Amino acid sequence: MTTYYNCVDLGKFASMGEEAPELWDAYMNYYGKVFEDGALTAREKSLIALAVAAAVQCPYCIDAYTTGGLEKGITEEEMTEAIHVANAIRGGASLVHGVQMKNIVKNLEL
Secondary structure: OOOOOOHHHHOOHHHHHOOOHHHHHHHHHHHHHHOOOOOOOHHHHHHHHHHHHHHHOOHHHHHHHHHHHHHOOOOHHHHHHHHHHHHHHHHHHHHHOHHHHHHHHHHHHO
């Protein structure tokens, strides 16, 4: 069975800079700064990145941040909990958008 995701493509990410090296360099500099220790540790940022990757359903990011997380000593239990946090927020966001539906129904019933 074939899927859109091909783990080999993750290694080709840098090819996105071939036709626009200045933009690539600017992005990579920014990206590098974002993931440095700051108010949050690089380890904490890696967990956040994994949770966001799961929420936006990017298999490449999930691959990269799972691998990177393991290299940083993050446990599978911690990663699983982070993904559950993302799920709770994403699910809640869907539910709260139901208020918009209720507002439309209320307005149309008047």
